[in-house]
Amino acid sequence: MNQLLPxxxxxxxxxxxxxxxKSKIGIQYVNKYLIAAVIGIAFMLIFKIPYETYxxxxxxxxxxxxxxxxxxxxxxxxxxxxxxSHKLIFLGGCLFAVALNFxxxxxxxxxxxxxxxxxxxxxxxxxxxxxxxxxxxxLEGDPSLAILLVSFAGIxxxxxxxxxxxxxxxxxxxxxxxxxxxxxxxxxxxxxxxxSGEEAGAVASTTLGTVGIMTAxxxxxxxxxx
Amino acid sequence: xxxxxxxxxxxxIWFTGELLSGLIKNIIxxxxxxxxxxxxxxxxxxxxxxxxxxxxxxxxxxxxxTLLLIPIAISFIGYFKVIGESIVPILMTGVLVxxxxxxxxxxxxxxLVSMQNKRKGKVK
Numbered sequence: 062m063n064q065l066l067p068x069x070x071x072x073x074x075x076x077x078x079x080x081x082x083k084s085k086i087g088i089q090y091v092n093k094y095l096i097a098a099v100i101g102i103a104f105m106l107i108f109k110i111p112y113e114t115y116x117x118x119x120x121x122x123x124x125x126x127x128x129x130x131x132x133x134x135x136x137x138x139x140x141x142x143x144x145x146s147h148k149l150i151f152l153g154g155c156l157f158a159v160a161l162n163f164x165x166x167x168x169x170x171x172x173x174x175x176x177x178x179x180x181x182x183x184x185x186x187x188x189x190x191x192x193x194x195x196x197x198x199x200l201e202g203d204p205s206l207a208i209l210l211v212s213f214a215g216i217x218x219x220x221x222x223x224x225x226x227x228x229x230x231x232x233x234x235x236x237x238x239x240x241x242x243x244x245x246x247x248x249x250x251x252x253x254x255x256x257s258g259e260e261a262g263a264v265a266s267t268t269l270g271t272v273g274i275m276t277a278x279x280x281x282x283x284x285x286x287x
Numbered sequence: 288x289x290x291x292x293x294x295x296x297x298x299x300i301w302f303t304g305e306l307l308s309g310l311i312k313n314i315i316x317x318x319x320x321x322x323x324x325x326x327x328x329x330x331x332x333x334x335x336x337x338x339x340x341x342x343x344x345x346x347x348x349x350x351x352x353t354l355l356l357i358p359i360a361i362s363f364i365g366y367f368k369v370i371g372e373s374i375v376p377i378l379m380t381g382v383l384v385x386x387x388x389x390x391x392x393x394x395x396x397x398x399l400v401s402m403q404n405k406r407k408g409k410v411k
Contacts, residue, residue, distance in 0.1 A: 068358070076354040093353045098360035105364050112365035119358030125348075126355050128294070130320035131301050134327035135345040138338060150403065154396040161391055165384045173376040183380045187388070191318035199316055209366055212359050213381030219356070221386055231393045233400040240393035244385055248359065251352035259349070270321050277316050 067110075068118015075101045094252050095220050126247065127191070133250070133266035140263040147235055151264075154235070155271045158243035159279065162187050167287055178203050184280055184287065186210040188273040189246040196277055200284060211246065218245020219252040226257070238264025243272045293344035296336070300327050 079097035105115065137144075144151050166183055175183070181202035185193040193211045194204040222241050231237055237257050241249035242265030250269050254262025304326060305319030330336040370377060 071361075072354065072357045075357055076351070079353075094356060094360070097353065097357050101357060101361050102364060105361060112362070115358075115361055116365065119361055122355055123358045127318075127320040128297050128301055129348060129352065129355060130318075131297050131304070131323035131327055132341075132345050132348050134324045134331065135338060135341055136349065137324075137328055138331040141332075147400065147403070150396060150399045153399065154392065157395050158388065158392040162384070162388050165388055166380055169379050169384055170376070173379070175373070175376050179373060179376070183376070186381055187385070189318070189321070191320060192316065195312070195316040195318060199312075206369075209369065210377065210381050212362060212366075213377060214385045216360060216363070217382045217385045218389055222389065225386070225390055225393065229390055229394060231397050233397050235400050236393045236396035239396050240389050243392055244389040248356055251356055254349065255353060262349075266324070270324055273321060274315075274317060 064117040065121050066118060068115045069121065070118070071101065071104070071110075071115060072119065072122055075104075092219075092223055092252055092256055094248075094255070098216070098220070129251075130189070130247065130266075133263075136254070136259045136263040137267050140260045143234060143260055143264060144267060150235060151239065151267075152271070154239040155243060155268055155275060158187075158239065158268075159272055159275045162244070163279075163283070163287070170287075179206060180287070181284065182206040182210045184284065185276065186214040187244050187246060188276050189269055192273045192277060196280065200281060215245050215248030219248040222249060222252060223256050234258075234261045235264055237261045239268045241265045242268030246273070289340070290344040290347070293341045296341065297323075297327075297344075300330075 075097045078100060079093045082096050083091070083093045104110075105112070163184070170180065170183065181197055181200050182193075185196050185207050188196070188211070190208055190211050193207040197204050197207040218241060222245065225231070225240075226237055231240070234257065237253055238261040241253040241261075245252075246269050250262060250265035253265045301320060301323040304321070304323030307322050308317055308319040311317065327336070331338055
């Protein structure tokens, strides 16, 4: 059998099933992604399907995330007015998120003895995968460990974002987009696009790039002091 | 044919981004896809590329982004073995700090936006 087939089949059917369930229940803060993640992991564990069987097809789909990042320039172009009319707040929000992330991680890591490789990976958790991998490589970290942390942050943000927006009564599109893009990178941007619409998605994907570039500039300068 | 052409343009821009990323990698690490994102945005803003050309293809992809993210969620099964004893710091930073950062960042921006709106209201 073709190696890609199991992963492709599982992913496409998970998407179809989650789309169907979502259209039936329609609870606002349960997103399609959460449904697909829960059913998918449960399915793999219950039927004892080894991850290695899924991986080739999964990697094939993940490949499309890169051209997807390029495509995200189109919603940004369509909704540029939102950012253009709030330039200072946008940049301030991004910088706030980067600084807050560093401070919170610094304080948390005070309680744990982690080695330098894990530490570097942790500090790059909120930027997009490709960027985190490259940054870890240049800082003598472990790119695959970086991807693990990046996935943790992305999934956490993608799954909890809708609930946070509801519980903490976040109103502005700008806040939703910046929060999701700055903390949960690509996963956050895509889930907020589904959750709050194209405008929020456009803000999030621009934030993702901005925060990534800010982190890539700042982290190499301060990593030795962290 | 229109959508195939549109996707080919995206691939070409991505490729250019990758080349550029390789050139500047000693100065700053920026992935080719992010540079492609910036380039496509500039091409659209400068009207060198018409958005109508790309719209249909883009909307198809934008409508199904969740599909592309499913493998990341499934990959957690593969990670169970790797995490091992680092589980506590990974959960504390990857999950807890992520949630706190998100709440504070959203609140911060939300307050700034409502302050700006109020000020604009007064000026009027």
